[in-house]
Amino acid sequence: MALFIAVDVDPELASDSAASRKLAEVCPVDIFKVSSSGALEVIEKNLDECTLCELCLAVGKPGQVAVRKLYDDSARLERRA
Amino acid sequence: MFERASPAAMSRSTRDRMRWTGGSAGAPASRAPPAAKRPPNASSVPFVKISIPIHTPSTISRMPSTFAMGVSSPLVSAFRQLPLWRPWSKKARPREGPLLRFYEYESKQLLARHGVALPKGSRLARSADEARQIAAGIAGPTVLKSQVLSGGRMKAGGVLFAENADQAAAAAETILRLEINGHKPRGVLVESRQPVAQEYYLGVTWDGIAKRPVMILSDMGGIDVEEVAEKHPDHIAKRHFSTLLPFSEYRAKQLVAQLASGSDVNALVRFVAPLARIFMQYGLTLAEINPLAKLADGSFVALDAHVDMEAEARSQHAALLRELGIGDDETRMARPPTKFELDGAAINAADHRGVAGNVTEFDGTLGLIIGAGGGSLTLFDAVRSHGGDPANYCEIGGNPSVGKVAALTRLILAKPGVKKIAVMMNVVSNTRVDMVARGVIKGVVESGHDPGEKIAIFRIPGSWEQEGFKLLGKYGVEFCDRSVSMYEAAGRAVAKMKRA
Ligand code: SF4
Numbered sequence: 001m002a003l004f005i006a007v008d009v010d011p012e013l014a015s016d017s018a019a020s021r022k023l024a025e026v027c028p029v030d031i032f033k034v035s036s037s038g039a040l041e042v043i044e045k046n047l048d049e050c051t052l053c054e055l056c057l058a059v060g061k062p063g064q065v066a067v068r069k070l071y072d073d074s075a076r077l078e079r080r081a
Numbered sequence: 082m083f084e085r086a087s088p089a090a091m092s093r094s095t096r097d098r099m100r101w102t103g104g105s106a107g108a109p110a111s112r113a114p115p116a117a118k119r120p121p122n123a124s125s126v127p128f129v130k131i132s133i134p135i136h137t138p139s140t141i142s143r144m145p146s147t148f149a150m151g152v153s154s155p156l157v158s159a160f161r162q163l164p165l166w167r168p169w170s171k172k173a174r175p176r177e178g179p180l181l182r183f184y185e186y187e188s189k190q191l192l193a194r195h196g197v198a199l200p201k202g203s204r205l206a207r208s209a210d211e212a213r214q215i216a217a218g219i220a221g222p223t224v225l226k227s228q229v230l231s232g233g234r235m236k237a238g239g240v241l242f243a244e245n246a247d248q249a250a251a252a253a254e255t256i257l258r259l260e261i262n263g264h265k266p267r268g269v270l271v272e273s274r275q276p277v278a279q280e281y282y283l284g285v286t287w288d289g290i291a292k293r294p295v296m297i298l299s300d301m302g303g304i305d306v307e308e309v310a311e312k313h314p315d316h317i318a319k320r321h322f323s324t325l326l327p328f329s330e331y332r333a334k335q336l337v338a339q340l341a342s343g344s345d346v347n348a349l350v351r352f353v354a355p356l357a358r359i360f361m362q363y364g365l366t367l368a369e370i371n372p373l374a375k376l377a378d379g380s381f382v383a384l385d386a387h388v389d390m391e392a393e394a395r396s397q398h399a400a401l402l403r404e405l406g407i408g409d410d411e412t413r414m415a416r417p418p419t420k421f422e423l424d425g426a427a428i429n430a431a432d433h434r435g436v437a438g439n440v441t442e443f444d445g446t447l448g449l450i451i452g453a454g455g456g457s458l459t460l461f462d463a464v465r466s467h468g469g470d471p472a473n474y475c476e477i478g479g480n481p482s483v484g485k486v487a488a489l490t491r492l493i494l495a496k497p498g499v500k501k502i503a504v505m506m507n508v509v510s511n512t513r514v515d516m517v518a519r520g521v522i523k524g525v526v527e528s529g530h531d532p533g534e535k536i537a538i539f540r541i542p543g544s545w546e547q548e549g550f551k552l553l554g555k556y557g558v559e560f561c562d563r564s565v566s567m568y569e570a571a572g573r574a575v576a577k578m579k580r581a
Binding site for chain 1: 482483484513516519522523526548551552555556
């Protein structure tokens with residue numbers, strides 16, 4: 001169970017296979033994965049490895065991906081418009 | 082029958098150094114030190130204290146006592162008997178251990194490649210028959226020495242003399258069966274035995290204070306050089322040299338001339354200069370010839386040799402190690418690794434990110450997750466000097482993953498007797514404070530404990546420290562920044578342990 005980090009992905013973005021592949025590609029600690037069926041998965045066991053690099057935030061439209069710091073009152077990292 | 086080298090006859094050596102006594106085994110040579118040949122105007126500064134120059138406890142465990150001279154650190158005594166070579170998982174890539182110690186025969190092979198003269202024969206026999214053949218080739222008295230990485234081989238009967246090939250075979254058979262301090266011999270080194278006129282000590286190592294290599298020569302070889310330094314400082318000559326400039330014959334001559342004269346100077350230079358080159362070329366932490374003998378016929382030979390290679394140099398000199406027959410998977414331990422240490426090594430090997438799990442086990446109650454090069458040694462010492470009782474020594478660094486730190490924390494907390502852990506480093510730029518904080522907190526939580534209770538102190542100032550401090554604050558962990566010294570942080574952890 002992740003203690004420190006949560007990641008929210010907008011369902012619309014998660015259903016976009018190109019965006020999903022991009023998320024899997026940019027995250028340095030393999031938090032995103034595209035399953036064989038093409039669905040986007042968030043790998044729970046890797047969440048706490050998030051380096052807060054914000055690369056995932058650049059995928060999709062502003063607000064579609066957010067990283068939450070659970071240890072900091074769920075402060076959200078998200079791309080601003 | 083072959084002749085046993087009696088400990089009494091060899092009592093001059095306190096470090097299992099083989100010595101010859103004018104060709105007659107068992108006839109002790111006079112211990113009157115040779116007259117000092119130091120020029121009268123030479124400085125009589127006693128042998129300078131050499132600080133601990135190396136980075137890991139295991140390295141220190143293998144330090145010859147030369148290193149420890151004048152070092153009163155509790156760390157030195159604490160680590161004396163610890164492993165000299167780290168274990169690694171069979172499945173994982175070989176881990177870089179702190180130090181690779183060569184057997185005597187390997188050290189001598191290395192020296193011989195660089196023109197250092199050895200006693201006639203000087204070959205490893207793995208069977209009695211091989212020993213017979215080598216001895217037959219020598220065609221004279223021989224000495225046979227057990228090839229173990231443990232001390233005490235002479236006392237254990239691992240050094241024997243023989244007059245002919247048959248005696249050599251019998252001696253080899255005896256030695257090959259002999260286990261010394263739990264170590265089976267790799268083989269038997271068979272060499273010619275010749276009368277010795279004078280013994281020297283020659284060594285090169287790092288001087289941590291000068292931060293340069295230092296060459297040490299004594300005309301009282303065969304005994305511990307620190308004993309000579311203490312009791313007969315005028316029989317020691319030393320000279321620093323640079324890692325950038327080669328150690329020239331001229332400098333070698335300057336060193337030797339302090340203790341020798343006449344043709345001996347040139348003869349000794351032929352050992353001094355190559356030893357310095359070998360030391361630099363192969364990333365050694367110690368290269369030592371003791372005794373370096375002047376034989377009765379005036380020639381000089383390396384009677385015994387000792388070489389330790391820095392672990393990080395291992396991959397760089399893989400070809401040499403292969404040629405010497407040192408396998409990638411060879412572990413060279415002063416004692417077998419404990420399960421705890423093996424588990425730590427497995428954690429480290431399982432994830433390439435950073436270091437976490439380079440563990441040495443003690444039986445105390447405070448688990449240590451410490452790092453920052455020399456800082457970890459300082460921290461260990463600080464804990465001990467405050468009266469703390471470390472359960473382990475564990476270096477972390479290089480930005481290990483959260484999972485790796487968590488696994489290590491779980492391991493340390495699972496060790497019986499561990500009450501708390503202290504997480505301390507010097508100021509770090511290559512390791513994120515928040516990631517280490519996440520790792521230890523995760524490990525503590527997953528072990529079923531309260532981080533605020535189990536983590537005695539967290540002192541890692543450096544990259545992303547504000548983020549780390551937020552995290553630590555949230556879990557009620559006591560932390561401090563760089564305004565609190567490492568010594569003080571260690572004191573706080575120990576005080577908390579005492580209250581626990
Ligand atoms: S912030 Fe970086 S590490 Fe974290 S989920 Fe996004 S891409 Fe991965």
